[in-house]
Amino acid sequence: MTDIVVPKLNTNDTSYTLTGWLIPHGDPVSAGDVIAEIETSKAAQELTSTGDGVLHHTIAAGAECRCGDVIGRILAEREPEPRAAAVPAVRGEGPLITEPARARAAELGISDARLRDLGKSVIRSKDVELLAAAAQDTTHTFSRTQRAVAAVVSESHRTIPAAFAAVTVRVEDALAAARHLGRRHSRFVGLPELVVKALAGLRQAHPLMFAARLDEHTAALAPTANVGVTLDLGQGLFIPVVTGAEALTCVEIAEQLAAFKVKALDGTFTTADLRGAAIVLALHNDPDITLAGPIVFPGHSCVVALAGTRQELTLDADGQVRSHKIAAISVVYDHRVVNGRDAVAFLRDLKNALEVPAALTQIGDQAPC
Structure with missing residues (x-):
């Protein structure tokens, strides 16, 4: 007999569905x-069988579960079902309403x-929240996703003494290189x-x-540069x-980000999509945003923010006025790990890489930009 145990899926959740x-x-x-499929506050996660046999459910679909809970068992074909095993609920007509959704409703x-x-076919807590919000004019009920964000923000402000620095980067060459790759x-x-x-x-x-x-x-050093990107x-x-990301070309990174945007719109992120970041890039690149200072996420030592691009007039060495396209890039960092000089x-170094982008764009692209 093999127990089906709920793994740790999301550090910010105390229970799943x-x-x-x-x-x-x-x-x-x-x-x-x-x-089986388990829902966290951020994503749906599929569970797979770890052996061969006959599947026995010990909790019903729609129930809450926690990390370490046994939700089912895989028995040998001739092995009797344990008497302690619960009789699974039979789903009747109509949609499956999860226990958290039913309680919130x-x-x-x-x-x-x-x-x-x-x-x-399945009614989740977020569906109840959206239905309630649509019927109310004077109050707003936070979604489960937003409540998870709030927990992370509160934990960051409570535990991480953060510091801030920013630079201005000339980005016209980087934008031209990006357009070249796109074409x-x-x-x-x-x-x-x-x-x-x-x-x-x-x-490195x-x-x-x-x-x-x-x-x-x-502090634990990351063996690979897994870059989280806010969406x-x-x-x-x-x-x-x-x-x-070290081993990917800019085009391959673009393909991944495009796929992530689709998942963000239709709510199909899996836990694997959201796990393992060593550093985070916070996108605040609306043209009207000149500077941003996001939180450092627990478990990280810094977060980098990209603000919007804008034109800036400067004087060159000959005293002539020149126009440049610029963007502010900032870093908020855990001062217990990183000092200001670092x-x-x-x-x-990030500014230099973007202002002279040939090394970034030639990898995987035969023609230099």
Whole structure:
């Protein structure tokens, strides 16, 4: 007999929801089969079978579960089901309403009939929140995703003594290089993709910017430059991770970011998409944003912010007025891990990489920009 144990899926959640069993109770399964789906505040995560046998559910779809809970068992075909195993609930007509969704609906006075009218096969907490928000004019109920963001922000402000530094970067050459790559590969490439690539290239020279503080004496250095990128397209804040960005071209990074935007819009992020960042790039690149100072996420030593691009007039060596396209890039850092001198050196190297972008864009592209 093999227990099906809920793994640790999200450090910010105390509980998850078993949104559905994908293989019925009593059916045979093989190692590697996807057997269930669990919802966290950020993503849906599929669970797979770790062995061959007959699947027995011990909790019903829609129930809450926690890390370490046993939600089912895989028995040998002739092995009797343990007497302690719960009889799984049989789903009736209509949608599956998860336990958190049902509890939240009860708090808000929303009937099952109104939930069924949504026309969805699975009703989650966020669906209840959206339904409640649509019916209220004077109050706003925070979604589960936003409550998870609030928990991270509160933890950051409580535990991380942060400092701040910023530089101005001339970005006309970087933007021209991005346009060249986009035309050559029929793929939109912008300044964020080049910043991701530039950040990844700084890991070895500035390891503490990619470190995770362990205690007063030590920090864990990241073996690879996994770069998290903030995305908020109206469905909540997500930080998907470009894994192994050092080995990727700017075009490959652009493809990943485009795929992440689709997942942000339709809510299909998995836990794997959001796990493992060693550094975070916060995109505040609306043209009207001149400077940004986001929080340092727990478990990281810094976060880099890209502000919007704008024109700036300067005097050249001959006293002539010149116009340049610039952007401010800032870093907020955990002062227990990184000192100001190190942060400034990191920003200076990032500025140089973007102002002379040939090394970033020639990798994987036969023609230099």
